[in-house]
Structures are given as C-alpha cells and as structure tokens.
Amino acid sequence: KGLGLFSKVHIPKGTFVMSYLGERIDDFELHRRYFADPTAVAASYIMKVTEEEYIDASDASKSNFARYINHADHPNLDKFVARKPGGFVNLFANRDIEAGEELSFNYGRDYW
Template sequence: MLLVDVYLDKSPIQGIGVFAKNHIPRGTLVWKLHPNYDRRIPVEVYERETGPVRAYLDRYSYPDRRDPNFVVFEADDARFMNHADDPNCDVASPDETYALRDIAPGEEMTCNYNHFFETGFDFLGDRHL
C-alpha cells in the first residue's frame, strides 16, 4: 500500500505511471506490503485464470519473493509504478519500498523490476512460474 500521496498520469516510460503529489525526501518509506489491501494469490489460482483476468494479473502482478507459491497483486496505484534502470524507489525488500533519492512533486516514481524476477524482468504471462 502506498504511504505517500500520488496521482496517475500518462507516463513517458510506459502507458500510465505513478507521480508524486508532494516532495518525497530520500529514505522515505513510500510503500509497505499490507495484507488487507495487497493480495497474495496462490500460484495455482493464478495459473487457472484465463482471458481478461489472466491478462490483467500478468500485467500487474509479480512473484512473491518470500514464497514462490504466491504472486502479489497490489490493489492500489502502486501497480502502475514503471520500471527504470536508474529508479528513484528501492524495491529490494519484498515488504517495503523506500525513496532512493529526493523525489520532486510531479516526478514519476519508478523501480527496478529486475528485483522481482531471478533471471531478469519479464511480465508473468511471458514466463512460467
């Protein structure tokens, strides 16, 4: 669950992105896994899905790094955070995300998707779990 004020807008990186409403100082906790809002979906449930539901999960879910039997779906706008090779948010921890540097109001918040996949980034539907 995002812990800072954000808004969604057209991203120069990809489709829709998450943008900071206010200044976010370096080191700020910006996201924390919250079991009431961020859903852990069993892999066998995810793998049974088809059509639009599966396509949505493929795009907006990622493997749970704490337990490979689950994927994580973020129920808030965090799911729209885009990848950057030089991100401003640190997602190295599976439970918390911190600002790597000061983030200006109106700046897109980004993370490195490679943290979610052992062999490099790919959307879930492009690989087998």
C-alpha cells in the same frame, strides 16, 4: 510506459513511500488466472513475494496506487521484499524525489 504514478510532494531519500498491496495468490492460482486460458488478460500487476506466493494487484478494489508505478533501469524507489509466506513489499525513496516526478522501481529479472 503505462499509466505511471507521480509524486505530488518532495520525498526525501530514505522515506517509506508505500506498500504494494493486492490479493494474495499462490502459484497454482497465478497460472490458472493468467496462463492456462489463452484468452486471459496479461499478468500486468503481479509482484512475486516467494516462489509460491504472489501479490495480484489487478483488482483496483483490492490494491492501491503502487500498481501504477512503472519499471526503470535507474529507479527512484527501492523495493524491500520480505520473502516469507505472508511477506510484504515496501517501497522506499533511494534518492530525493521532486514533486511532479514519476515514481519507478526496477521490476527485476523475474518479471521480464
């Protein structure tokens, strides 16, 4: 499942956990970086905000630990996406999460 991210503490249901942070890029830059060059690395840490705007968390110096959260069909986090230019992605606990539990959210159909 990749690297994964695990909670160190109990997180009550409804708690804001973190925002998904990274470099803001548009559709043109996304394709230039990850699809135009056949030798390019995979677009593994991309979060879609709008049809034309993405958060690229590939660069650790411009992102946060949210990039390590894996996908799950039955996740313990829900994502709230403010789908507007300059919008944001916030992650909230959708149930109580125990210390030591892996954090996950559903990446959505667009990811796959």
